[in-house]
Amino acid sequence: MTSPLEPVLEVRDLHVTFPSDDGDVHAVAGMTFAVHENETLGIVGESGSGKSVTSMAVLGLLPRSAKVTGSVKLHGHELIGLTDAEMQPIRGEQIAMVFQDALTALNPVFKVGDQIAEAIKVHHDVSGPDLERRVVGLLETVGIPNPKDRAGQYPHEFSGGMRQRAMIAMSIANEPAVLIADEPTTALDVTIQAQVLEVFERIQERTRSSVILITHDLGVVAGTADRVVVMYAGREVEMANVDDLFYNPRHPYTRGLLASLPRVDGSRLSRLNRIKGQPPSLIAVPSGCAFHPRCDDAEVPGRCDLIRPELRTIEQRHRAACHFAEQLPPLSTTDLSAAAGGEKTTDHV
Structure with a gap:
């Protein structure tokens, strides 16, 4: 058993690579995070950012062709390298998953x-x-x-x-001690989404389980998660308590996601903001910061386009992978979390 201060699940420097005819696909490139008892950790990002592959790697459900390195520890016990037979009693009993398409x-x-x-x-x-x-x-x-x-x-x-x-x-x-929910509200209407998320909250109150909520819906994260990890091109680019992430995002990608939210108080004639360009190919990820071709703040030649920013602590409980994280101005004081659908008070590290 772990102590209350130790994480239930700890992932360190997780890499997942798939071979292809065009070259290796670097689906996950150095993910590091932990989730504690009775905590909900949200993992967000665009399609293809590596969210679901990360969860499948944790459960040992990737195809044999996948190359997985790094560390995944459950209650301090290493899971990477276990055989399928050794993982079988762990799946469903200690870690379980709610898959995206119930049908x-x-x-x-x-x-x-x-x-x-x-x-x-x-x-x-x-x-x-x-x-x-x-x-x-x-x-x-x-x-x-x-x-x-x-x-x-x-x-x-x-x-x-x-x-x-x-x-x-x-x-x-x-x-199970850890419940992974992969896009659990996809294709459900808003009312049913709320009911399904309520089920997770009731379960967590009763069992004190750890929940990893994988989604592209920032509204779901705002109303449910304690902490949030933002993924881009297989990497973590920002992690913070949910309130800090919504009110004080420190990575341009996170800021772009928040700015693209539909406004409940906006004009019907106003255009939605968007992030320019497309997510990069995971076979040929851009040099430097993977987000720099789409970033409005990448204005220093030879820095963002050549040097990959390390994930570093910007403020207490808040880390980001951006060369200019400290210089980014705060977003407008408008309540972005309300536009996203609500917020949840946090008390986890």
Whole structure:
């Protein structure tokens, strides 16, 4: 067991490379982060930034062709290098994952209750009425009405929001220490999104589990996370408590993401801000700062375009990888977190 001051999950200098005909794809390049008990860590970034690959590397679910180096420690025990057989008792029992697309993650030919029961039986010797009670209790925990009847139905008989809840029920069946949620609100309407996020909060209050929330939706992060890691081109470019990140972003990419949020108080005729250009190829990442071709603040030739900025502490509990992080002016005092959908008070380091 870890002490309250030690992280439950610690990732250090994680690299993931995939071979391809055009060259190696550097999907993750030196990720370092930790998550503590009862903490929600948000990981945000554009599609292709390496968020999901990071989570799959933690779980040991990447294809054999992937080259994974670095360190992933759960309760102080190293996971990198374990065989699939050695990882099997850890997956689902100590670390679980809510996958992005519940429709494809659930098996269409098995009843939902049977699939949840299977997740329990893999790790525990339980059957009969006791197993049925646990399954029904899990469906009730995630807010599915008439849980006993619903346990006997197939995935296609569930709505999108209910399928996502069923996936969450399966993931928490063994009360894992770490729950990884990969885009859990994608393709759900705003009302259902809020309900699904509420389920995560209730579960965390009951089990004190650590949650890693992977998303591109800053509104989800603002209302749910304690700390936020921003990824770009496979690297962490900024990490801060959620309030600090929204009110005082110290990387131009983070600032661009925040500035591109639709304004709830803006004019209907006003144009949305955007980040110019496209994310870089992970086969040929630009020299220097990977963001410099899209950055409005990269004005010093020979610096941003040639020298890669190291991730460094800018303020207490706030680090960024930008040569000019201290010189960037604050964003306007307008409440950006309100535009993103709310905020959450933080108390984690």
